[in-house]
Amino acid sequence: MTSTTAQSSSVASAEIGVATAPATAMIRLADIEKVYQTKTIETVALNRVNLTINKGEFVSIMGPSGCGKSTLLSIMGLLDEPSSGLVEIAGRPVTSYSDKELAGLRNQKIGFVFQSYHLINDLSVLDNVELPLLYRSSVSGKERRQRAHAALDKVGLSARTNHFPSQLSGGQRQRVAIARALAGNPELILADEPTGNLDSVMGEEIMDLLLGLNRNDGVTIVMVTHDEQQAQKTERVIRFFDGSQVS
């Protein structure tokens, strides 16, 4: 599986036209600041964050609500820009990337799992899982189907391909979301409270799934969570308070 990942990475680099520098760091954040400015108030969401996530790591980020965890994850996922500081993904600084380059990098390198699943209700399970591959012109329709089926098989939902999200339980929806993240064969999965909407049993199932992906397939995972028990299952716990890393 490791070789598959490496192959995928090299294809991805070719597609977005950027040379890959050898590095063990998957994500490197240097002096990241994020300030939300309104007419009357300035809110510091992240305050000089320096953080490195290595390839193959499973890291959890914890902290009280409003401490900047989700903002940090958005910056790592290239969904938001920091007010200042440097972001490197797989050794490449992305500060000056265009919208198209950032979209390409997200598509090739990163898989997202959200607390509220973010499935498109009008698309079948299979169509939802295919979504990230839709934005890769190099992948044919047939290959898209095959990869989506393989991803659903991995999360144990191969019998539900033609169902719609409304016909699934919360745990099944989250598994579909994980399958969608996996379909793109990402090196990095960013999970924002993936078990937050699930009961403890289903939460455990999802956690086991993520742990399996990390251990067996070498996928780097960064997970935001409020659950101390689940955080302890990961290799490293990073704690935030008021926009600053405290441990």
Place this chain on the structure above:
Amino acid sequence: MIRHIFTLIWNRKRSNFLLIAEILLSFFVLFVVSVLLVSNYYNYRQPMGFESANVWEFDVTPNQDTTDRKGTLRLLIQELQATPGVVAVTHTSHNTPFSFSNMNTDQYHYKDKQAPLTERYDADDDMMRVLKFNLVAGRWFDRRDDGVAHQPVVVNQKFAEAMFGEESPVGKILTDPKQPDTWQVVGVIDAYRSGSDFAANEPAIFHRRVLQSTKIDSREYPMLLVRVAEGSGAVLEQQLVKKINRVTKGWNANVNTLEENRHDKMKFMLTPLVALGLVALFLIINVALGLFGVLWFNINQRKSEIGLRRALGATGNGISGQFLGEMLVVTTLGVIGGLALAVQFPLLGVFGLAPQVYGAAMVLATVLIFVLTAICALQPSRIAAAIQPAVSLREE
């Protein structure tokens, strides 16, 4: 991506149904307006079949004078013809070019075929010189037509094609089963669109009017058309009016140029067209605002989906393209329904217009509806493209 968009539209068919219905109805309104516009434009491009420039119309009314009207009129025509600057004078019935009166009949028969509804005109031997018809076969009326067994008539090509098909029309005898009159075609002109610039070239027939045999009673007053030399103006008009006053005893004469009448008729014809166009424009603006609102609402409802797609690798332009694409697919479905209705018009022969008029109207309506929906979708799509993924992903 196209298949993906079709899948989305199909899976959202319930919510898209009303939108498709709205586009179908808008297309139909545009089609009907386009049929009117195209048919009028098509007619406008056709030759008039006569020259109206430098022709003056004298509407002469004898009033209470009942003494020898025919003799007075004959003398008047001779006097007008003798005036320097006058090229030719003709007297005719009241359905002169661009007038608001017309006479039509379907009384003519050839063998077992009955004529279509045909515009009938009265014309003397000089009308050809006044209106400068384009004769394509036979001849115009002249003294050879005096005392002939069948009344001479000149027809236009439209009439000739309808009655005689490929046969040569000259010499053909027309009958009326309800009366003993018979008519012989002596000549064919190419066209005569006397109604207005937008009038169709309807079948037309000219009956020879000879002053000696013309009854002029209180219900039928002569209309004189006078071709004058190019550049003639108010001085000649004054001279002619003075002559009318001198020759006749208290007859009234109203003078207009055919060009003035043409202009007035055009305004008259354009007024309902412009009114209809404004109503259609109002409808279309409403439809456009409706579409704009629906798309705006749609995008607000789908902010979270937009954020997700951005996270999965869609660019801003990709999002914009997807929304535009969805709108174009919905429009295509509406247009297909509209075309299915529109194609019934030529198939059933509604309005009796040429098939190419309907074809052009369908193309015009299709282009207009696609332009309209593209314009309406453009701004909401740009808004969708500008949505910040990190913000929209937090929205449920």
